[in-house]
Amino acid sequence: MTKPMYEGKAKQVFATENPDELLVYFKDDATAFNGEKRGTIGNKGVLNNKISTFFFNLLSEKGIPHHFIKMLSEREMLVKKLDILPVEVVVRNIAAGSLAKRIGWEEGRKLPSTVIELYYKDDKLGDPLINNYHIKALGLATPEQVETLEAYALKINEILSAFLKDKKLELIDFKLEFGVHKGEVLLGDEISPDTCRFWDSETGQKLDKDRFRRDLGDVEEAYQEVLRRITGQ
Ligand code: 5GP
Numbered sequence: 001m002t003k004p005m006y007e008g009k010a011k012q013v014f015a016t017e018n019p020d021e022l023l024v025y026f027k028d029d030a031t032a033f034n035g036e037k038r039g040t041i042g043n044k045g046v047l048n049n050k051i052s053t054f055f056f057n058l059l060s061e062k063g064i065p066h067h068f069i070k071m072l073s074e075r076e077m078l079v080k081k082l083d084i085l086p087v088e089v090v091v092r093n094i095a096a097g098s099l100a101k102r103i104g105w106e107e108g109r110k111l112p113s114t115v116i117e118l119y120y121k122d123d124k125l126g127d128p129l130i131n132n133y134h135i136k137a138l139g140l141a142t143p144e145q146v147e148t149l150e151a152y153a154l155k156i157n158e159i160l161s162a163f164l165k166d167k168k169l170e171l172i173d174f175k176l177e178f179g180v181h182k183g184e185v186l187l188g189d190e191i192s193p194d195t196c197r198f199w200d201s202e203t204g205q206k207l208d209k210d211r212f213r214r215d216l217g218d219v220e221e222a223y224q225e226v227l228r229r230i231t232g233q
Helices: 044-061 097-103 132-138 143-166 219-231
Strands: 011-015 021-026 029-032 037-040 068-073 076-080 083-094 110-120 169-181 184-187 196-200
Touching (some): 021 044, 044 076, 110 132, 110 143, 143 169
Antiparallel strands (some): 021 076, 029 037, 083 169, 169 196
16 A cells, blocks of 8 residues: 555545545544553544545535545545644533533533634644634734634534534534635544544433543444434434
């Protein structure tokens, strides 16, 4: 197999014959706590490719521009090549994870209004929380780009939350990454149980990567359940 031009924790990225397009291969490898915890989740690559494909198609229908072109195989998708903006955008509806810790709220308490957080995408630094002043001082993105990221993030939150509610899934929080393609800001990366927290609306059962992070068991089953609920497959 040809060598990936980039290899991340959960995906490999390959060049294609078209310089504007890349092939993304979804692996079963899972890491947490900035790489301190490592393992594999059976079939994760296939499930995340299918789940992300579904969400990118849903977002297309609602006019959100993104990098996804098409699914090529069970583990591969074709995407537009992006110059990734080194700013991760986290949207939160309910306190959980690092926010619950930082502000001293119990997990599961509803936030009275949506919270957006920005993180500096840098593995060596452990993706620290930053604000608009850091972004400006470090030149990570222009103020117009940050405005665009935040506007897309809020719109995506509305679209996904409404869709998932019908499937009896609560969208607790999620992380997005964006990049620039031919001058336009596009949503990149993936939308999956690796990057979102999904809780069963009725039982509160966690159906996302927290099952791996916290050793809760039935990780593959949880990812499978998300795919089943959203696609009916
Ligand atoms: P937290 O800051 O509470 O750990 O994460 C908030 C949300 O963003 C969760 O849905 C989590 O899955 C996602 N998230 C934040 N940073 C990362 C990351 O580096 N990798 C992945 N896969 N998800 C992340």
